[in-house]
Amino acid sequence: MTSDIDVVGELAGKVALVTGAARGVGAATVAWLHARGARVLATDLRPEVDDLTARFAGVSTLVGDVSGEDTAARSVAAAVDRFGRLDILVGNAGRSVNKPITETTAADWDELMSINARGAFLHAREAFRVMREHGGGVIVTVGSFACTVGLADAAAYSASKGALAQLTKVLALEGGPYGIRANVVAPGVIETDMLDNFRADSREYLRSFGDAHPIGRVAQPEEIAEVIGFLASPRSSFITGAVVAADGGYTAA
């Protein structure tokens, strides 16, 4: 078993860019990477992302909309300008819309494809260009169990997460010769603010979501950050092009 002492400094010298870092899985991932010595550029649409600089010495931030081509270019350039390189991209920013198909609007569809799929693509493309020049890197995208199964009342979300599985495979194919690995984490339900849509009765919603997972509960953001961090580290050196389930067994059936 690895102790905390063993992992300190494990990622010293590495530079990471994490999108959607203001809270939830993104913030937990910043903490995970920072604890292992990586220098991190944390980005988000929410200005609260700047609070991370007080919590984690050496973490730098940038505010922007992940779906913007300019944000992706600015973020990757900022990581290189501020820290000299880019080794790890965690494409985590995401949103959900939960409506039956007949109530899902074209605007809902465009918004989720834009944030969840286009945002991940743009950041991966910009990071890929830099990593190719610098001899390699790792791209970890945060998908969902909706990478592989459909979620009722979440057509746009499911489609956008399905796109990430295919994007990841192409990144792995094209990245292999340059030492670039790419994987997508496919979590089940996580207890984060993203669940606000469902939060009529907090105990009831957590129990009902938890019951849908064979493990009998939902995930904590730190449990997903652990998987993201593993995939971002050299410990996963032979894993690329994979959809890595972290879903409490949800997709096991």
Ligand SMILES: NC(=O)c1ccc[n+]([C@@H]2O[C@H](COP(=O)([O-])OP(=O)(O)OC[C@H]3O[C@@H](n4cnc5c(N)ncnc54)[C@H](O)[C@@H]3O)[C@@H](O)[C@H]2O)c1
């Ligand atoms: N919570 C779950 O049950 C769950 C399950 C599976 C996958 N995921 C995925 O995990 C990732 C993180 O979600 P979370 O649960 O931590 O949710 P969250 O809402 O707590 O965090 C998402 C972050 O993304 C940011 N974001 C949203 N739109 C953005 C935009 N246009 N530009 C920049 N930043 C933007 C938000 O401001 C927020 O800080 C998402 O990709 C989500 O789809 C979540």
